[in-house]
Amino acid sequence: MLTIDLRSDTVTKPTKAMLEAMFIAEVGDDVFGDDPTVNALETKAATLFGMEAALFCSSGTQTNQLAIRVHTCPGTEVICDKLSHIYLYEGGGIALNSLSSVKLLDGDKGRISAQQVRDAINNPDDVHAAVSRLVSLENTMNKGGGCYYSFSEIEAIKDICTQNGLALHLDGARLFNALVETGETPFQYGQVFDSISICLSKGLGCPVGSLLLGSKEFIKQARRARKAMGGGWRQAGYLAAAGVYALDHHVERLRQDHARARAIGEILKGRPEVEEIYPIDTNIVIFRLPETILATDYVAQLASQGIRAVTFGKHLVRFVTHLDFTDEHLSELQKRL
Numbered sequence: 001m002l003t004i005d006l007r008s009d010t011v012t013k014p015t016k017a018m019l020e021a022m023f024i025a026e027v028g029d030d031v032f033g034d035d036p037t038v039n040a041l042e043t044k045a046a047t048l049f050g051m052e053a054a055l056f057c058s059s060g061t062q063t064n065q066l067a068i069r070v071h072t073c074p075g076t077e078v079i080c081d082k083l084s085h086i087y088l089y090e091g092g093g094i095a096l097n098s099l100s101s102v103k104l105l106d107g108d109k110g111r112i113s114a115q116q117v118r119d120a121i122n123n124p125d126d127v128h129a130a131v132s133r134l135v136s137l138e139n140t141m142n143k144g145g146g147c148y149y150s151f152s153e154i155e156a157i158k159d160i161c162t163q164n165g166l167a168l169h170l171d172g173a174r175l176f177n178a179l180v181e182t183g184e185t186p187f188q189y190g191q192v193f194d195s196i197s198i199c200l201s202k203g204l205g206c207p208v209g210s211l212l213l214g215s216k217e218f219i220k221q222a223r224r225a226r227k228a229m230g231g232g233w234r235q236a237g238y239l240a241a242a243g244v245y246a247l248d249h250h251v252e253r254l255r256q257d258h259a260r261a262r263a264i265g266e267i268l269k270g271r272p273e274v275e276e277i278y279p280i281d282t283n284i285v286i287f288r289l290p291e292t293i294l295a296t297d298y299v300a301q302l303a304s305q306g307i308r309a310v311t312f313g314k315h316l317v318r319f320v321t322h323l324d325f326t327d328e329h330l331s332e333l334q335k336r337l
Contacts, residue, residue, distance in 0.1 A: 001306045002306065002328070002329065002332050003306050003308065004306060004307045004308065004325070004329050004332060004333050004336075005308045005324070005325070006264075006285075006307065006308060006309050006319035006320055006321065006325065006333075007308045007309060007310050007320065008202070008310070008320050008322075009174075009202040009203045009257070009283060009320045009321070009322035010201055010202055011322065011324065012201075012202075012205045012322050012323050012324045013207070013324060014205065014206070014207055014242055015205065015323070017245065017249070018205065018206070018242050018245045018246070018249075021241045021242065021244070021245040022238050022239070022241045022242050022245075023238075024241075025037045025237045025238050025240070025241035026237060027235040027236075027237035027238060028235070028237065029234050029235065030056075030232070030233035030234060030235075030236045030237075031227075031232040031233065031234065035233070035235065035236055035237040035240070036237065037236075037237030037238075037240045037241050037244065038056050038233065038236050038237050038240040040240070040244060041054075041056055041211070041240040041241075041243045041244050041247075042054040042055065042056055042211070044244060044247060045198070045211045045213060045243075045247070046213055048186045048187070048190075048247065049186045049187060049189060049190030049196060049213050050186075050187040050190040050191060051190045051196070051213045051214060051215070052214070052215045052216045052219070053213070053214065053215065053216045053218075053219035053220075054211050054212065054213045054214075054219065055211065055212045055213075055219050055222050055223055055226065056209060056210075056211055056233070056236065056239075056240055056243070057209065057210050057211070057212060057226060057231060058208060058209065058210070058231060059199075059201075059208075059209075059210055060085075060171070060173045060197055060199040060210040061089075061090045061091075061093065062210065062226070062229070062231060063197035063198075063210045063211065063212035064085070064086050064090060064093075064136075064169075064171050064197050065086075065090060065093040065094075065097050065098075066212055066222040066225050066226055066229075067169045067195040067197060067212060067214070067222065068086065068093075068094055068097070068098050068100065068134065068136070068169070069097050069098045069222075069225050070195075070218055070221045070222050070225060071133060071134045071167040071169060071194070071195065072098050072100045072133045072134055073098075073099075073100075073133070074098070074099035074100065075099065075100070075101070075130060075131070076100050076101070076130055076131045076132070076133035076134070077100060077101045077102065077103055077122065077129075077130035077131065077132050077133060077134075078094055078098075078100055078101070078102050078103070078133070078134045078135075078136055079102075079103045079105065079112075079117060079120050079121070079132060079134065079135045079136070079166075080102065080103075080104065080105065080112070080135070080136040080137075080138075081104065081105050081106070081107040081110045081111070081112050081137075081138070081141075082104040082105065082106055082107075083107075083109075083110040083138075083141065083142075083143035083144065084104075084110065084136060084138050084171070085138055085142055085143075085171055085173065086136055086138075086171055087102055087104065088143070097229075100130075100133070100134075101130040103120050103122075103130075103132070105117075105120055108144075109141060109143075109144030109145065109147050109278070110138060110141035110142075110143050110144035110147070111137075111141060111144065111147065111148075111149055111153070112137070112157070113153060113156075113157075114153060114156035114157045114159070114160050117135055117157050117160050117161070118160050120132070121160075121164050121166065132164070132166055133166060133167065134166060134167045134168075134169060135157060135160075135161055135166055135167070135168050135169070136168075136169045136170075136171060137149065137154065137157065137168070137169070137170050137171065138170075138171040138172075138173070139154075139170060139171070139172055139174075139175055139178050140174040140175070140177050140178050140281070140282050140284070142173070142174070142284065143312070144278070145278030145279060145280065145281070145284050145285070145286040146174070146177065146261075146280070146281050146282035146283055146284030147278075147279065147281045147282075148177075148178035148181065148182065148281060148282065149178070151182065151184050151188065154189075154192055155192060158192045158193075167194040167195070168192070168193050168194050168195075169193065169194065169195045169196075169197075170189065170193045170195070170196045170197065171197050172189070172196050172197055172198045172199075173197065173198070173199040173202060173210070174199065174202055174203060174282065174283070175189065175196070175198055176198070176203060176204065176251050176254060177203055177254050177257075177258070177282040177283055178282065179251075180251065180252065180254045180255055180258070181258065181281065181282060190213065194214060194215075194218070195212065195213065195214040195218060196212070196213045196214070197210055197211070197212050197213075198210060198211050198213070200242070200243045200246055202322075203250070203254050203257060203283060203322060203323070204243075204246035204247070204250045204251070205246055205250050205322070205323045206239070206242040206243055206246050207239065207242060208239050208242075209239050209240070209242070209243055211243070250323065253323065254282075254283070256323075257282075257283040257321040257322055257323070257325070258280075258281075258282050258283055258321075260283075260321045260325060260327070260330050261280050261282065261283045261284065261285050261319070261320075261321045262280050263330055264280075264285050264319055264321070264330070264333065265277050265280045265285055267333065267334050267337055268285070268287055268337070271337060273289055273290065273293055273298070274287050274288070274289070275287075275288045275289060275290050276288040283320055283321045283322065284318065284319075284320050285318065285319040285320070285321075286312055286316055286317070286318050286319075287316070287317055288315055288316055289315045289316070289317065290315070291315065293315065294314065294315070295311035295312070295313060295314060295315055295316055295317050296311055298317060299311050299317060305336045306336070307333065307336060307337075
């Protein structure tokens with residue numbers, strides 16, 4: 001039976017062309033700074049976003065945590081939405097790695113506003129409160145069903161940060177999904193954020209890796225922190241070659257994932273057990289079951305039919321489309337649901 005894997009866009013495997021690019025990659029020792037393919041990937045990404053430098057890392061969690069560590073110091077505070085990946089899904093890393101506090105905001109499906117940020121900033125002269133140091137946004141928003149920010153709201157948040165001396169970080173694990181929908185450019189984002197994390201192993205289809213972007217000094221500090229965390233690479237160019245290929249060939253095709261996600265939404269509309277479907281803006285489909293059906297039971301039932309999904313709450317289920325989910329899989333999904 002054909003397995004339909006919609007657990008995440010991280011389940012993708014390299015295409016034949018990507019594998020070929022990896023096999024022929026020229027490599028060196030990245031800890032010594034002489035892996036030419038890693039250097040090429042970092043330069044390519046930095047140039048794409050109009051930023052000074054980039055750092056190739058093993059995961060989006062690592063790039064986010066490095067950014068927080070460099071931007072903050074012990075006892076300071078990170079402002080983010082309560083649904084943020086950096087808070088929910090990174091193993092308590094903000095406390096563990098940076099000894100910083102977190103102020104959680106209740107945004108619109110994970111998207112916070114400039115007014116919320118303004119209201120959340122602590123008085124720096126109040127010794128009872130942590131010093132607000134960093135604002136972190138997530139785009140697209142995983143727990144929000146793949147929704148994305150308007151760029152004008154991001155600019156307004158940046159203005160608040162600038163006025164109050166706060167840094168602005170972007171967890172852009174699925175940023176390219178937002179960009180193909182809005183028509184905005186990586187360069188625009190590079191001019192607003194102090195640091196950006198982008199994931200290569202989700203919609204872009206690489207086997208491993210994320211990139212952290214920022215100023216030369218910021219990346220210098222992040223590289224030192226990465227080494228201290230055991231994150232130094234050796235012949236990482238084999239993996240970096242996949243990233244170069246993905247940036248060249250796998251960005252525009254994200255539109256296909258979005259179209260298939262919306263098609264899944266239409267299929268789910270006809271299911272009696274589906275009470276609500278979150279708006280489908282990109283490649284994530286989240287739907288709510290009635291109180292009488294537990295998500296764990298429903299996901300187990302799907303698994304028995306060869307459909308893999310994840311729970312996203314007591315009564316919430318998530319599907320994520322990706323390059324290994326084809327029209328054939330979509331047709332088969334419709335038959336089984």
